[in-house]
Amino acid sequence: MTMAETAPQNTEFVDFWNEILVPKFISYRHILVGGLTHHSAKIFPKLDVHEGDSVVDVGCGFGDTAIQLAELVGPAGSVTGIDCCDAFLEYGRKDAAAGGVDNIRFVEADVQAYPFEPVHDFCFSRFGTQFFENPVAGLKAMRSSLKPGGTMTMIVWRTVADNPWLGLPKEIVAQFLPPPGEDGRTCGPGPFSMADQEMVTKQLEIAGYTDIDFERVDAPLMVGNSLEDAVAFQLALGPAGEVYREAGQLAIDRHDEIEAALCAELGKYETPDGVFLESSSWVVSARNPA
Secondary structure: OOOEEEEOOOOHHHHHHHHHHHHHHHHOHHHHOHHHHHHHHHHHHHOOOOOOOEEEEEOOOOOHHHHHHHHHHOOOOEEEEEEOOHHHHHHHHHHHHHOOOOOEEEEEEOHHHOOOOOOEEEEEEEOOHHHOOOHHHHHHHHHHOEEEEEEEEEEEEOOHHHOHHHHHHHHHHOOOOOOOOOOOOOOOOOOOOOOOHHHHHHHHHHOOOEEEEEEEEEEEEEEEOOHHHHHHHHHHOHHHHHHHHHHOHHHHHOHHHHHHHHHHHHHHHEEOOEEEEEEEEEEEEEEOOO
């Protein structure tokens, strides 16, 4: 049966997610879930997940990946989806119930502090680990969820230069607004904090993993159903959205100029199916020693 559990231990980053980002993520759920269709299609068939497995999905957000995993492991398996934002998890609970997926539970918690038991075969995260306040602590916590010999796979963005769907709009907005100050509120290290293969390998080694492997995945990403949708999304979230948000009144004063510049550039990528730009990620797999 789909269940809800809570273990609130909020940090300033968790508070920022809940106060600032959650409403925006909900507004653009169609992009943050549906826009990743091509990316996920290249990854999920290769995951080391088997029927009957016990799985943890870390930073599961709206629960779409947790539900996919629950379908992969089947009735004999189980999935626990964990996220620090219960507003996201409510979507997962509703979607799981609507789809008749009853081998899944959703837990509101900060993964870095969650008391896992080492009973899982597979631990997964899609674009969640990049926001760990302490990456090694977060990765250790994930490893603590695994049985000896269990597998962890996380998907993380490569560099901003490899991801024009986020990098290009930031370049445009930066022509009009200053970079965020050091006192700006953030959601944690950020989407590109695990782009460096050598650094992440060292973090995983310190966290106790073995058999570390990186696979690059490139795929188009839908950033808006229309040009208007794509521009609004970029000004709400991501690196461009951060610059815009932190600029305050100056951003408001220059909004029309910024919007026109984004329309001119993103319009080059508009198709009948929406606005698509390229994205690139690492699929990082590692093992808990047997």
